Amino acid sequence: MPAPQKKLLFCTAGVLSLACALGTAAAVGTQLWVRGSILCSTGALLVNASGPELHKFIGHIQYGLFAGQRVRQCGLGGRPFQFSFFPDLLRIIPASIHVSVILFCTVLIVFALVGAGFFMFNAFGSPYETLHGPLGLYLWSFISCSCGCLIMILFSSEVKIHHLSEKIANFKEGTFTFKTHSEQFANSFWTILVCSLVHFLNALLIRFAGFEFPFSKPKDSGTVTGAVDLMY
Template structure:
């Protein structure tokens, strides 16, 4: 492929990698990772609520990695309150998983920025092999994509398997018990998924630029090796 086209491809990949870093940083700071509704089970059972009456006992909850907001509905109107994960909720949530999610988000931002620098260096500089050349570009894209996948897996397990929303809703609740009524991942979670897919796209762009995937042997070398073996 001609050099100008390679520069364009690497520049596009660098811009995409930078967008992923900025998107991840924005996602980390928002409360739009999970949104849902919580049913005040105790209040609903006391009045035997059903149908339209049940709506008076369904509140909202939304949260991110550091803080969130919930609206309690126990039949007497909604009461909004703010909460933070650090340090308030660390005693009731799977802290090791949650901290790991935050660390992998940081790693994703760092490696996306590193990938941006190396893509631009390959586009406008004079790179050499190892970590500056195509092998390095594949490496940074792979690490960033792996971090994104780990974020999605760990956070999904924290929310679904460890019932994170329910634990938050019942935090410091002495007389009322809340159950998850509905729950869905929000914009920031899907932003991480898109960023992971973009790094896969970057790897395909590197291949499209004419560079083989790592650990693949060119056919010419295999033919030469076979000829040498026959000589001996």
């Protein structure tokens, strides 16, 4: 592939990596990871609510990785309540999983920035070392994509398997019991998915630029290339 096209591909990949880093940082700071509704089952059972009356006992909840808010509905109007994960909810949530999600988000941001820098270096510089060259770009893209996948797996297990929304809804509730009525992942969660796909796309862009995937068998094993040739 001609050099100008390689530069264009590497610049495109660098811009995408930078956009992923910024998008992940913005996603971490929002409360738009999960949205749902919670049913005040105790209040609904007391008055035997059904049909349209049931809506008077359905509140709303949304949260991110650090904080969130819920609206408590028990038949007497909505009562908003703000909460934070640190340190209030650490006793009732799977703290190890939650901290791991935040840690992998940080790693994703760092390696996306590193990848963006090295993509630009490969576009306008003369890389000669493994971590600086195409093999390094494959490495940074693979790590970033893997971190994005781990974030989604861990957070999904925290929400669905450990019933995170229900635990938050019943936090400091002594009289009423709340159950999850509906629940869906919001914009920030899908931002992580998009970032993972973008890093996978970056790996394909490296291949389109003419560089073989790591550990692939070279076509001509007898040909010696690189800096070693300068020694002979």
